[in-house]
Amino acid sequence: MVLVAAPVFNVQLLLDGLFIGATFALAAYGLALVWGVMNVKNLAQGDFVIMGGYIAWWLGTQGIHPLWGLPIAIVVMFAFGWGIYVTIIRRVIDKDLFTSLLATFGLAIVIAQLLNLMFGPEVQTAESDFAIRQILGVVTVAEIKVLAFVLCGILALAVVIFMKKSRMGQAIRATAQDPRAARVMGIDTDKVYAFTFSLNAAICGAAGALISMIWVIQPFYGISYSIRSFVIVTAAGFGNLPGVIMAGLGLGVMENYSGFVLGAEFQQATVVGLLLLVLIWRQVQQRKLRQVVS
Amino acid sequence: MNKNFSFKLHFPILVFGIAAPFLFPGLQLQIATLWVMVLFALTWDIMGGQMGYNSLGNIMFFGIGMYTSVLFQVGQFAEIGAYTAAHGGDDFTFTNAQYYQGLVIGIIMSGVVAAIAAAALGWTVFGLRGPYFAIGTLGMAIAAGELMGTWEWVGAGSGISVPVFPGSAEARSLLFYFLCFGAAVLTFVVLQWVYKTRFGLAVNAIRDDEEKAEAMGIHTVRYKTVAWAISAFFVGISGALFGNITGIIEPLEVAFPTVTFGIFMVAMTLLGGKGTLWGPVLGAVLFHTLKEVTWTYFLGWQWVALGVLIIINVVFFQQGIMGWLMEKFPEKFGIVVENKEATR
Amino acid sequence: MTNYVIEVEGVSKSFGGVVANKGISMKVPDGKITGLIGPNGSGKTTLFNSIVGYHPIDEGSIKFKGEEISKYRVPQIARLGLLRTFQQTRIYSNMNCIENMLISIPHRKMKFVDMFGEREAKETMEEVDRLLDFVGLYEKRKLRSGDLSFGQQKLLEFAMALMNKPEVLLLDEPTAGINPTLINGLIDRLRRANEEFGITLFVIEHNMRVIMNMAENIYCLAHGEMLAHGNPEEIQNDQSVIDAYLGAH
Ligand SMILES: Nc1ncnc2c1ncn2[C@@H]1O[C@H](COP(=O)(O)OP(=O)(O)OP(=O)(O)O)[C@@H](O)[C@H]1O
Numbered sequence: 001m002v003l004v005a006a007p008v009f010n011v012q013l014l015l016d017g018l019f020i021g022a023t024f025a026l027a028a029y030g031l032a033l034v035w036g037v038m039n040v041k042n043l044a045q046g047d048f049v050i051m052g053g054y055i056a057w058w059l060g061t062q063g064i065h066p067l068w069g070l071p072i073a074i075v076v077m078f079a080f081g082w083g084i085y086v087t088i089i090r091r092v093i094d095k096d097l098f099t100s101l102l103a104t105f106g107l108a109i110v111i112a113q114l115l116n117l118m119f120g121p122e123v124q125t126a127e128s129d130f131a132i133r134q135i136l137g138v139v140t141v142a143e144i145k146v147l148a149f150v151l152c153g154i155l156a157l158a159v160v161i162f163m164k165k166s167r168m169g170q171a172i173r174a175t176a177q178d179p180r181a182a183r184v185m186g187i188d189t190d191k192v193y194a195f196t197f198s199l200n201a202a203i204c205g206a207a208g209a210l211i212s213m214i215w216v217i218q219p220f221y222g223i224s225y226s227i228r229s230f231v232i233v234t235a236a237g238f239g240n241l242p243g244v245i246m247a248g249l250g251l252g253v254m255e256n257y258s259g260f261v262l263g264a265e266f267q268q269a270t271v272v273g274l275l276l277l278v279l280i281w282r283q284v285q286q287r288k289l290r291q292v293v294s
Numbered sequence: 295m296n297k298n299f300s301f302k303l304h305f306p307i308l309v310f311g312i313a314a315p316f317l318f319p320g321l322q323l324q325i326a327t328l329w330v331m332v333l334f335a336l337t338w339d340i341m342g343g344q345m346g347y348n349s350l351g352n353i354m355f356f357g358i359g360m361y362t363s364v365l366f367q368v369g370q371f372a373e374i375g376a377y378t379a380a381h382g383g384d385d386f387t388f389t390n391a392q393y394y395q396g397l398v399i400g401i402i403m404s405g406v407v408a409a410i411a412a413a414a415l416g417w418t419v420f421g422l423r424g425p426y427f428a429i430g431t432l433g434m435a436i437a438a439g440e441l442m443g444t445w446e447w448v449g450a451g452s453g454i455s456v457p458v459f460p461g462s463a464e465a466r467s468l469l470f471y472f473l474c475f476g477a478a479v480l481t482f483v484v485l486q487w488v489y490k491t492r493f494g495l496a497v498n499a500i501r502d503d504e505e506k507a508e509a510m511g512i513h514t515v516r517y518k519t520v521a522w523a524i525s526a527f528f529v530g531i532s533g534a535l536f537g538n539i540t541g542i543i544e545p546l547e548v549a550f551p552t553v554t555f556g557i558f559m560v561a562m563t564l565l566g567g568k569g570t571l572w573g574p575v576l577g578a579v580l581f582h583t584l585k586e587v588t589w590t591y592f593l594g595w596q597w598v599a600l601g602v603l604i605i606i607n608v609v610f611f612q613q614g615i616m617g618w619l620m621e622k623f624p625e626k627f628g629i630v631v632e633n634k635e636a637t638r
Numbered sequence: 639m640t641n642y643v644i645e646v647e648g649v650s651k652s653f654g655g656v657v658a659n660k661g662i663s664m665k666v667p668d669g670k671i672t673g674l675i676g677p678n679g680s681g682k683t684t685l686f687n688s689i690v691g692y693h694p695i696d697e698g699s700i701k702f703k704g705e706e707i708s709k710y711r712v713p714q715i716a717r718l719g720l721l722r723t724f725q726q727t728r729i730y731s732n733m734n735c736i737e738n739m740l741i742s743i744p745h746r747k748m749k750f751v752d753m754f755g756e757r758e759a760k761e762t763m764e765e766v767d768r769l770l771d772f773v774g775l776y777e778k779r780k781l782r783s784g785d786l787s788f789g790q791q792k793l794l795e796f797a798m799a800l801m802n803k804p805e806v807l808l809l810d811e812p813t814a815g816i817n818p819t820l821i822n823g824l825i826d827r828l829r830r831a832n833e834e835f836g837i838t839l840f841v842i843e844h845n846m847r848v849i850m851n852m853a854e855n856i857y858c859l860a861h862g863e864m865l866a867h868g869n870p871e872e873i874q875n876d877q878s879v880i881d882a883y884l885g886a887h
């Protein structure tokens with residue numbers, strides 16, 4: 001095996017996995033937010049990510065550096081999220097969970113197909129023109145990836161501080177605890193939900209913008225990101241930020257390894273396989289709460 | 295539902311189904327597809343509507359049935375690996391007898407294998423409730439397509455072709471039309487019967503409150519497994535038929551079309567009204583007709599329109615047509631207060 | 639000599655830090671009505687849940703007719719003939735009353751093919767009509783059960799339990815939310831279920847008048863421990879029981 005013969009390859013896989021895993025974690029954190037606060041399981045999560053990616057990429061084709069795409073994607077996606085909340089999510093939020101799941105699945109189809117109509121089905125990367133460095137001889141590290149990693153960290157930190165310190169952040173947490181009590185205390189929960197959903201869209205947009213620079217985007221890649229987010233949140237639990245970060249990074253590394261060992265065509269299968277594993281593990285956990293069949 | 299109403303519908307549908315390929319020879323394929331859609335909606339509703347387990351992955355049995363059928367059709371007479379390597383080329387021709395024997399066994403086995411797969415997979419996902427079940431089954435369907443796409447023996451990503459029909463194109467099209475129609479009718483008849491037995495009550499009870507059903511001693515696992523197996527059996531058969539109609543089986547678009555047929559099943563059932571016998575039929579007919587008629591006018595926007603339709607359907611018209619009728623005219627569905635003297 | 643259908647020995651159950659049941663021992667005599675009382679949060683429902691296999695117990699033993707059932711799961715125990723109703727009434731709300739009743743038949747001897755068995759057999763339908771009549775829901779039998787009033791749903795749940803022909807029925811607050819005039823009717827029905835159908839009843843009840851009237855045997859829980867046991871008169875005069883109720887927060 002190459003991995004044993006040339007241990008530095010491990011470093012390469014590990015680093016690349018961590019870099020991409022950070023963006024997974026970011027998107028998953030957004031999902032954890034809407035899941036935990038408003039109990040909406042957003043199947044369009046990945047399509048929000050890809051949308052953010054296309055914003056940055058498109059700006060790049062217009063001669064604007066894609067790094068500018070990051071703030072722009074955040075703003076645009078926040079507004080988009082608000083629009084989606086008002087038109088769709090608000091109406092399904094108190095229905096059964098399958099309704100919101102299916103509505104967002106419909107939304108995912110619409111977004112993916114619109115992107116396809118607008119930008120074509122080709123795989124794209126936003127050119128950021130950063131240098132690629134060599135470390136340890138053969139290991140290559142693109143500067144943009146390091147930068148993206150740092151930006152992910154900063155964004156996550158910003159959201160955490162926002163949730164802790166700002167009035168809106170406190171209102172969100174109060175609503176997550178107990179919406180009825182929050183309403184009694186004079187919190188406008190509808191607005192809180194709108195804000196939470198938009199914040200999630202903005203987070204996805206940021207993750208997507210970064211992904212477009214460090215990896216590739218394509219209109220129909222959204223579903224993979226949705227599934228990744230579900231894997232991460234289901235594995236970590238939605239109230240658990242360190243868990244989400246660890247699971248995100250771990251998923252990135254695992255995917256990179258499996259892509260290398262099994263072949264790139266197994267990447268999608270790996271993600272889905274992990275999803276099934278996580279779900280089965282959940283059941284085993286739950287079954288422990290009940291008595292086992294003798 | 296009212297018995298008379300049901301019978302008034304059976305007969306014209308049967309007549310239409312038999313006459314249609316001769317009346318509209320140009321639309322044979324579309325109408326055959328319509329029957330497959332009816333079958334899809336009916337089978338999805340067993341789980342989603344009657345039992346409350348919303349699966350987003352039932353399409354996986356379509357692919358399983360499709361591959362099973364072709365493997366039996368070819369495998370009885372030739373070496374699969376060599377067949378796929380030659381891309382079903384001229385080295386492999388089947389006699390008439392071989393073809394028909396293969397087809398019959400292929401179709402039956404596609405249902406059986408899909409049902410067994412459902413029963414086996416049920417053990418891994420039935421502990422999941424609500425959205426987890428939906429996402430888990432979606433994951434399974436995607437995984438099945440991906441794995442088939444990497445399996446060289448069955449042709450991997452480039453797929454596997456179905457034995458060539460030994461007669462004329464018209465005969466082929468007519469044969470598969472009637473097989474599709476027959477499959478849909480069989481599905482309907484079987485479901486109409488099982489819903490009238492204890493099975494129908496039990497799956498409804500599981501839908502309404504599974505914990506209560508357990509506490510009352512109902513064999514919930516047994517019912518759930520059988521429900522999924524019935525669903526899978528018919529979807530598997532439809533896969534076998536559809537594979538033979540298409541001629542070449544490719545894993546992602548043809549065999550495991552998760553975001554097309556896989557989501558149509560759900561959309562059609564919701565449109566017609568889930569949890570009813572006629573709702574899925576109605577939904578499938580409306581959906582498919584609408585789709586076939588308008589598809590070309592959307593100039594590439596059809597998929598966007600489809601997504602919008604799904605959203606509108608679930609957001610604004612949850613209960614579907616049948617559900618709406620029930621709300622509107624409850625007494626037509628036997629929801630009445632009857633006092634003792636009047637009935638005894 | 640009395641026969642005991644349920645024998646609970648040293649059962650403990652805690653949720654995280656909360657000790658809901660601590661070393662509970664008790665017995666339910668066959669064919670009688672036994673009561674279980676105690677202040678809110680004293681662990682009554684938890685004890686029920688432990689008996690019917692709703693959650694694993696931490697320690698102790700639970701026997702049903704001499705058979706150790708503390709490792710069995712909910713449906714298995716239900717099929718042994720040990721049934722419970724819920725404190726929060728649970729019925730199949732999208733089905734009508736008749737359907738609710740039909741699916742509540744005993745599942746003890748169901749074989750695989752019985753899944754597709756006739757569901758509206760003549761005797762079954764007669765039984766359904768009789769029991770719906772018994773609880774006074776005959777007129778409403780074709781209505782969606784979810785549309786019934788709270789009290790009617792409770793009566794339906796009780797009728798469903800009788801339909802199941804259990805040997806022992808655990809009732810969690812059968813009279814809660816039922817209006818005072820109906821309560822007398824309900825007591826009467828519970829008694830008749832016990833006398834005519836021979837069903838052993840084990841009843842959690844906050845309404846002292848009801849339980850003192852009905853039960854021959856009463857257990858009292860407080861803070862997860864068995865406080866007292868005796869006939870209604872003994873319980874009524876037991877100082878520790880009075881203290882527990884008065885001192886309950
Ligand atoms: N599933 C659970 N998880 C955590 N704690 C629980 C759970 N079920 C019960 N408890 C706790 O166990 C204690 C006993 O509860 P239980 O429901 O048995 O009381 P009860 O006697 O039935 O009260 P009530 O008369 O109000 O119905 C309570 O403190 C309760 O909070």
Ligand SMILES: [Mg+2]
Pocket residue numbers: 682683684725810
């Ligand atoms: Mg209680």
